[in-house]
Every structure is written in C-alpha cells, then in structure tokens.
Amino acid sequence: MLYALLMYQDADFDAQWERASEAERAAVYRLHGDFSTLLESRGAIRGGEELAPVTTATTVRKQDDTAADAVVTDGPFAEVAEHLGGFYVVEARDLDEALEYAKALPVRTVEVRAIITDDQRPPE
Amino acid sequence: MSAPPPSLDALHREHAGRLLALLVRELRDFDLAEEALQEAWEAALRQWPRDGRPGNPAGWLLTVARRRARDRLRRAGTERRALPLLIVDGGSGPARTGERARDHAAAPAGRAGRPTGATGGAGAAGAPPPGVSGLGERVEDEEAAIPDERLRLIFTSCHPALAPETRLALTLRYVAGLPTRAVARLLLVSEATMAARLTRAKRKIAASGIPYRVPEGGELPARLASVLAVIYLLFTEGYLPSSGPRVVRAELCDEAIALARLLRELLPGEPEATALLALTTLQHARRDARVDARGRLVRLPDQERERWRRDEIAAGLALLAAAERESAERAAAGGAGAAAGGTAAGPYLIEARIAAEHDRAETAAATDWQAIAALYAELEAVKPTPAVRLARTVAVAEASGADAALPLLDGIEQALPHSPQPHLARAELLRTLAREEEALAAYDRALSLARNDAVRAHLAARRAELARRI
Numbered sequence: 225m226l227y228a229l230l231m232y233q234d235a236d237f238d239a240q241w242e243r244a245s246e247a248e249r250a251a252v253y254r255l256h257g258d259f260s261t262l263l264e265s266r267g268a269i270r271g272g273e274e275l276a277p278v279t280t281a282t283t284v285r286k287q288d289d290t291a292a293d294a295v296v297t298d299g300p301f302a303e304v305a306e307h308l309g310g311f312y313v314v315e316a317r318d319l320d321e322a323l324e325y326a327k328a329l330p331v332r333t334v335e336v337r338a339i340i341t342d343d344q345r346p347p348e
Numbered sequence: 349m350s351a352p353p354p355s356l357d358a359l360h361r362e363h364a365g366r367l368l369a370l371l372v373r374e375l376r377d378f379d380l381a382e383e384a385l386q387e388a389w390e391a392a393l394r395q396w397p398r399d400g401r402p403g404n405p406a407g408w409l410l411t412v413a414r415r416r417a418r419d420r421l422r423r424a425g426t427e428r429r430a431l432p433l434l435i436v437d438g439g440s441g442p443a444r445t446g447e448r449a450r451d452h453a454a455a456p457a458g459r460a461g462r463p464t465g466a467t468g469g470a471g472a473a474g475a476p477p478p479g480v481s482g483l484g485e486r487v488e489d490e491e492a493a494i495p496d497e498r499l500r501l502i503f504t505s506c507h508p509a510l511a512p513e514t515r516l517a518l519t520l521r522y523v524a525g526l527p528t529r530a531v532a533r534l535l536l537v538s539e540a541t542m543a544a545r546l547t548r549a550k551r552k553i554a555a556s557g558i559p560y561r562v563p564e565g566g567e568l569p570a571r572l573a574s575v576l577a578v579i580y581l582l583f584t585e586g587y588l589p590s591s592g593p594r595v596v597r598a599e600l601c602d603e604a605i606a607l608a609r610l611l612r613e614l615l616p617g618e619p620e621a622t623a624l625l626a627l628t629t630l631q632h633a634r635r636d637a638r639v640d641a642r643g644r645l646v647r648l649p650d651q652e653r654e655r656w657r658r659d660e661i662a663a664g665l666a667l668l669a670a671a672e673r674e675s676a677e678r679a680a681a682g683g684a685g686a687a688a689g690g691t692a693a694g695p696y697l698i699e700a701r702i703a704a705e706h707d708r709a710e711t712a713a714a715t716d717w718q719a720i721a722a723l724y725a726e727l728e729a730v731k732p733t734p735a736v737r738l739a740r741t742v743a744v745a746e747a748s749g750a751d752a753a754l755p756l757l758d759g760i761e762q763a764l765p766h767s768p769q770p771h772l773a774r775a776e777l778l779r780t781l782a783r784e785e786e787a788l789a790a791y792d793r794a795l796s797l798a799r800n801d802a803v804r805a806h807l808a809a810r811r812a813e814l815a816r817r818i
Contacts, residue, residue, distance in 0.1 A: 318435040318559035
C-alpha cells in the first residue's frame with residue numbers, strides 16, 4: 225500500500241527555523257537524509273517534499289466545490305496549533321510498516337494516511 | 349446414555365470465533381465473512397432439525413459459509429472490487445500460528461484481485477447449482493480440523509491504531525462472538541451506536557491497512573501489551589464499573605476471564621497471558637463479598653472472607669504458579685521476545701502476586717502489607733502510572749502508617765483529574781491522622797467526581813460517619 229506521512233510542526237516552528245543557525249539546519253536535514261536512506265534501503269520511497277513556511281500560505285475558498293468565484297486570503301485554511309510542514313510518500317506492506325517509518329521520522333507529530341490508488345477506484 | 353448434544357447456543361459459543369477468524373483470513377473481508385457465516389447458521393437452523401445434525405457441525409458450517417461467500421461474490425460482480433481487502437500476509441518471518449495450515453484459499457491474487465473462484469477445496473465439489481441451496485445443503489466432505497486463526501483476530505481487534513473503546517467492541521463482537529446487541533448492552537451504548545462503531549472500525553481496518561496477522565519478534569511485546577490491556581480493561585469495567593448503578597457487573601468479568609483463558613490457550617508459555625488469567629481469577633473470586641445485601645460496595649478489609657470462592661482462589665493460585673514458572677523460563681532463555689518488562693516480572697504477574705497476597709490472608713488483619721507494599725513498588729518500577737502509585741499509597745499506609753503514605757499522594761489528584769479515588773485515599777489517610785476537617789474536604793472532592801452510584805453511596809457514608817464524630 226501507499227501511505228502519506230504528513231509531518232506536523234508546532235505553530236512556532238517556522239520562527240525557530242528562521243532563527244536556527246546553518247549548523248542547526250544542517251543537522252535537521254541530515255536526520256531527514258538518514259530517514260531517506262532508510263526508506264531507500266527498503267525500496268520504500270515514493271516521494272516527499274518540504275513545504276515553505278505556513279506564514280507564506282495562501283488559501284483559496286469557493287462557495288462550493290465547483291463554484292466559479294473564489295475568495296483568496298492570506299494564511300493557512302485554519303488557525304490550528306500544528307501545521308503541515310512536509311510529507312513523504314512511502315510504499316509499505318501494511319499500516320504496521322508505515323507506522324514504523326512514521327516513528328523513525330525526526331518530527332514530533334506525523335499523521336499516517338493510506339493513499340487511494342487507481343485500482344481501488346471504480347473502473348471508468 | 350451418552351450426553352445430549354450441545355445446544356446450538358453452545359455450538360455457536362464454541363465455534364463462532366474460530367470459524368469467523370478463518371473465514372476473514374480466506375475472504376479478506378470482515379463483512380463478507382460475517383454475512384456468509386450468518387447464512388450458514390441460518391441454514392443449519394433450518395436443516396439440522398429436519399435432517400439431523402452433521403457429524404462435524406463446524407466443518408459443515410465452514411463449507412456452507414464458503415459456498416455462500418462464493419455466491420455473494422459472484423452476484424456482486426465487479427462492484428466489490430473497489431473495496432480495499434484486508435492485508436492478510438506480508439510478514440517476512442514465519443508467523444506464530446496458523447502457518448502450518450497456510451491456506452490454499454488465502455493466497456491473494458493481487459491488489460485488486462478477489463478470491464472469486466473456489467475459496468476452499470472442501471466446498472467446491474458438492475456445490476449445488478444456484479437456486480438449489482435454499483432447499484438444503486449437501487455437504488459431503490466436511491473438513492476435519494479447522495485451522496485456528498483467532499490470534500490474528502485478537503491482534504487485529506486490539507490494534508493500537510484503533511481507539512480503546514473500539515478495541516473493546518471489536519474484541520467482544522468478533523473474538524468473544526457476541527451479537528452487536530449484547531456488545532452494546534455490555535458497553536452501555538445503544539445498538540445503533542455500537543453498529544455504527546463496528547462499521548467504522550472495519551472500514552478503518554481495511555482502508556488504513558491494519559494487517560490481519562500476528563505480530564512477530566520485536567513488535568510482539570508492545571502489541572501483546574495492547575491485547576492484555578483490552579482484556580483487563582473489560583475486566584475492571586466489570587469489577588468496578590466507572591458509571592451506573594451496579595457495583596459489580598459480573599457478566600463483563602466473565603467475558604474478560606473467558607478471553608484471558610482463550611489468549612493463554614493460543615499463546616502457551618506466555619507468562620503475561622497466564623498472569624492475566626491468574627489475576628482476573630483471583631480478583632473475581634471475591635465478587636460475592638464485594639457487595640452487601642443492599643447492593644453497596646464492601647471494601648477489602650470489611651469483606652466476609654468465607655464468601656470468597658475458595659475453589660476459584662485455588663485455581664488462581666495454581667495459574668499464578670504457572671505464570672511464575674513461565675516467567676522464570678523466559679528470563680532463563682535470555683528474554684528473547686519477553687513480555688513488557690523484559691526479563692523481569694511483567695506487570696500482570698506482579699499484580700497477580702498482589703491479588704494472591706490478599707486472597708491468602710485468612711483475615712484482613714493477617715494481610716502481609718509489607719509484602720504488598722514491596723510488590724507495588726516493584727510494579728511502579730515497570731508501570732509508573734498514577735493508578736499504581738495510588739494503590740501503592742494505600743499499601744504503604746497499611747504497612748508503615750498514614751504518615752509515610754501521605755507524601756506519595758502528592759500530584760496524583762492532578763494526574764487523575766476525573767477520578768474520585770485519589771481524593772478518597774487522601775481522605776482516609778487524613779482521617780487516620782485525625783485531620784478531620786481536611787478529610788471532610790477530601791471526601792467532598794471525591795463525591796463531586798464519583799459517577800458510580802455504589803461508590804457515591806460508600807463515600808457519602810464514610811463522610812457522614814466522620815462528620816458525626818467531630
């Protein structure tokens with residue numbers, strides 16, 4: 225199965241990241257590098273990205289899913305304590321293996337969600 | 349005269365969990381397995397009174413259920429293919445059970461593939477043409493031995509990715525084989541709420557990829573701890589219900605003990621499984637003395653010990669001895685795959701020792717509180733929770749006096765903000781120390797939190813007694 229590992233950071237993470245020294249940032253990237261190496265060694269990596277700080281987010285809202293008009297606002301869609309900071313997409317045999325990867329991530333909160341693949345959708 | 353054949357109820361009790369566990373493995377779909385098995389029971393109800401009971405009822409039911417599942421899949425066609433299937437295998441090493449009987453039918457054809465063909469060798473030969481099945485099932489080749497897949501069912505039902513109340517519901521519904529209505533009644537929710545909870549749970553299991561397998565090696569201790577916790581939570585809900593009018597709900601305790609017995613049978617030599625059965629047996633043996641004639645809770649020191657069930661205590665002590673042996677063997681073997689707590693005694697073994705200390709005391713005064721306080725200290729080392737600290741406080745008070753115990757309570761009220769128990773413990777200690785005003789205030793705090801009617805009545809009585817005296 226494919227899983228998304230959604231990494232959530234505390235609201236003040238971006239500010240801390242701004243203040244962090246080169247060495248501190250390099251240390252964090254090294255941890256993610258180690259994680260990627262783990263995934264590669266098991267043939268599990270399918271993708272992943274780091275997102276720009278949540279303070280740079282822009283939200284587009286419509287009356288309903290297919291409405292023509294949209295309202296564009298500055299900021300994330302909801303004011304919450306933790307923000308999505310990035311994600312990995314991994315191949316895992318089951319939730320147990322996906323959870324094992326999530327636990328190995330150098331991030332405080334990780335939400336694990338299975339990805340719906342084409343073969344689970346009704347045929348055209 | 350031979351014994352009368354077991355009733356259908358007894359048959360259901362004996363075989364339902366086992367048949368379901370196997371069908372879920374073969375069909376990789378809880379709902380399909382349930383529906384097919386339900387139809388098989390209905391066919392049995394119609395047919396057995398007429399044609400006589402087959403020699404191997406479970407084999408008959410399995411064959412018919414497989415056939416009905418096949419019919420359903422044929423009728424449903426491609427519709428069902430969009431649904432995610434349970435992940436049945438995929439472990440790298442050998443699983444702990446069932447692998448010898450690795451099922452011909454369970455080999456998944458691929459992610460989208462469903463076992464639309466024969467789901468079992470046994471059912472294929474005698475399958476009637478469509479439309480005939482309603483007239484009667486001809487089952488010629490009943491399987492002799494049904495592989496036991498219930499451990500998979502247990503570990504999946506108690507998976508940590510499910511909410512605790514969901515684990516309880518799944519375990520009662522599928523492992524214990526109770527109807528949804530009965531599970532709802534036991535867990536004090538409406539049948540509709542319970543049905544919805546079970547549906548959501550099955551959907552999460554399939555859609556999130558919670559596997560239908562027994563965890564291996566390094567994963568096993570933590571996962572076993574989750575299973576043990578579910579069974580013990582069920583027991584404690586019966587032993588001391590957190591809400592409602594009753595002081596003991598023995599039917600919950602009975603279910604929990606039956607589950608503990610099953611777990612021990614499925615995991616022979618696992619010290620914590622044996623210890624859980626010992627612990628629940630030793631505690632449940634006191635049930636008749638824990639409630640007085642007016643339905644009020646009777647505390648351990650005030651219980652009439654002649655009302656304890658001596659035969660059950662003897663059985664519990666024998667189980668405790670078995671758990672001690674298994675734990676020692678595990679430690680001697682180097683603790684590979686040891687239960688939570690590594691090579692040391694696990695938490696359930698220590699709790700069973702504590703229960704045994706109480707059960708062995710002929711009178712309350714004869715209780716070896718020094719030993720019990722020491723056991724609680726050991727328990728706190730492997731399971732540092734506020735509840736354990738609370739119980740240890742009570743033991744220390746008995747062993748060394750309220751003075752020594754009171755400081756142990758600091759911070760426990762904050763750690764258990766919804767429980768009346770820490771306040772009750774503090775009230776009793778303060779009372780012993782003749783600090784009556786503070787004791788009354790602690791009783792009041794306990795009363796404001798207590799939701800079980802019997803506990804409330806007990807608190808009110810203790811408070812009134814003290815208020816009269818000062």
